[in-house]
Amino acid sequence: MNTHFTVFERSLHLERYPAKYQHISLQAWDAADEYIIEHVENCSLFCEPDKIDTPIIILNDDFGALSAWFNDKKPILVSDSWIAHKSVMTNLMINGFDTDNVNFCDALTDLTEIIDKPAKIVLIKIPRSLALLEHQLISLQKVLDEKTTIIAAGKVKVVQNSVLKLFEKYIGATTTSLAKKKSRLIFSKYAGIKTEQSPFPTVVADPLIPFTLSNHANVFCREHLDIGARILLKNLPNALGKSVIDLGCGNGVIGVSILDQNKDAHVTFVDESFMAVESARQNVINHIGSEDRATFIVSNCLEEILKTNSSNYDIVLCNPPFHQQNTITDHVAYQMFTDAKKALKTGGELRIVGNRHLDYPIKLKKLFGGYEVIESNKKFSILSTYKAR
Numbered sequence: 001m002n003t004h005f006t007v008f009e010r011s012l013h014l015e016r017y018p019a020k021y022q023h024i025s026l027q028a029w030d031a032a033d034e035y036i037i038e039h040v041e042n043c044s045l046f047c048e049p050d051k052i053d054t055p056i057i058i059l060n061d062d063f064g065a066l067s068a069w070f071n072d073k074k075p076i077l078v079s080d081s082w083i084a085h086k087s088v089m090t091n092l093m094i095n096g097f098d099t100d101n102v103n104f105c106d107a108l109t110d111l112t113e114i115i116d117k118p119a120k121i122v123l124i125k126i127p128r129s130l131a132l133l134e135h136q137l138i139s140l141q142k143v144l145d146e147k148t149t150i151i152a153a154g155k156v157k158v159v160q161n162s163v164l165k166l167f168e169k170y171i172g173a174t175t176t177s178l179a180k181k182k183s184r185l186i187f188s189k190y191a192g193i194k195t196e197q198s199p200f201p202t203v204v205a206d207p208l209i210p211f212t213l214s215n216h217a218n219v220f221c222r223e224h225l226d227i228g229a230r231i232l233l234k235n236l237p238n239a240l241g242k243s244v245i246d247l248g249c250g251n252g253v254i255g256v257s258i259l260d261q262n263k264d265a266h267v268t269f270v271d272e273s274f275m276a277v278e279s280a281r282q283n284v285i286n287h288i289g290s291e292d293r294a295t296f297i298v299s300n301c302l303e304e305i306l307k308t309n310s311s312n313y314d315i316v317l318c319n320p321p322f323h324q325q326n327t328i329t330d331h332v333a334y335q336m337f338t339d340a341k342k343a344l345k346t347g348g349e350l351r352i353v354g355n356r357h358l359d360y361p362i363k364l365k366k367l368f369g370g371y372e373v374i375e376s377n378k379k380f381s382i383l384s385t386y387k388a389r
């Protein structure tokens with residue numbers, strides 16, 4: 001993995017978290033990070049008299065390039081991703097920066113509780129989800145004034161009309177830079193817009209489930225039930241009295257169904273998205289009535305569970321993700337299966353749903369020694385495997 005991030009002859013060592021599972025071709029920054037840093041440094045933005053006294057807010061820093069670079073400006077980092085938080089923390093430490101320089105916030109944090117005056121500079125990496133961007137622009141309105149410098153960056157293919165329209169709608173007049181290394185900057189001027197009613201969370205109903213699902217902006221399949229989740233819902237194991245993990249829980253549809261169908265089951269909901277785990281919590285409260293039979297953990301795969309409480313679970317259910325930030329990858333699924341094996345009791349079951357073209361069967365065979373196909377159609381399979389020892 002290339003870890004030397006260099007702009008204007010200043011270098012940082014940057015890694016993607018978790019380094020040991022990453023493909024060698026991946027790096028912890030992209031051209032949009034370089035572009036935004038070059039622009040801020042070229043304009044000597046932090047030297048302008050009214051910008052010396054921060055606050056500066058950084059949104060959606062993927063793996064810490066922006067937070068590490070500007071760490072001495074004491075930025076507030078806003079990200080929905082636990083992995084992004086962990087990457088920033090790791091990269092601050094690797095480079096010998098004080099981790100207290102960065103104020104870590106999830107994307108549901110009310111920024112008025114963090115700063116009591118308008119932000120001077122806001123730097124935004126355009127997220128994969130337009131809904132998350134919309135939520136973030138609405139949340140930002142409370143901490144902007146007409147003097148705030150707002151600069152966003154993303155790959156050219158991401159900086160589309162739909163993105164610019166959101167800036168125009170929620171911030172104000174918006175322009176873009178020339179493209180450089182297939183990336184573009186967005187400049188937006190706050191026009192004092194106040195949005196009274198956020199469209200989030202949204203609610204989804206589906207005949208397959210006897211409850212509605214509340215979804216914060218960045219939740220996977222926020223507007224409908226995922227096809228993989230549908231097949232898994234039709235093939236849930238008997239979990240009476242069992243201790244179950246819903247791994248990569250999203251809005252919690254799988255785990256809430258387990259709680260609904262198995263009165264004595266306990267479900268631990270795990271996701272790396274703060275918004276997902278918060279949505280799952282809300283859906284448990286809404287449908288089950290209390291959190292007594294549920295635990296909620298924000299974590300990369302099962303890392304946070306395995307720190308304290310390994311080999312205690314009867315069943316792990318998983319509809320694995322294909323992405324880490326903007327990159328398509330299968331390393332997350334692989335870590336999920338590896339962690340699941342560690343978290344299961346001897347005799348415990350991992351049950352997954354997967355697209356048939358993926359090599360999940362090979363991975364399960366390698367890790368568990370075998371697997372059973374519970375159900376299969378043209379696109380998806382439900383695979384089950386047990387921990388022998």
Ligand SMILES: C[S@@+](CC[C@H](N)C(=O)[O-])C[C@H]1O[C@@H](n2cnc3c(N)ncnc32)[C@H](O)[C@@H]1O
Nearest residue numbers: 220229248249250271272273300301319320321
């Ligand atoms: C395919 S979705 C499944 C969501 C839900 N369980 C369902 O079936 O609709 C995968 C989920 O894994 C989460 N995820 C992605 N990477 C993760 C990681 N490294 N650790 C934990 N969860 C992760 C995503 O945020 C997403 O909610």
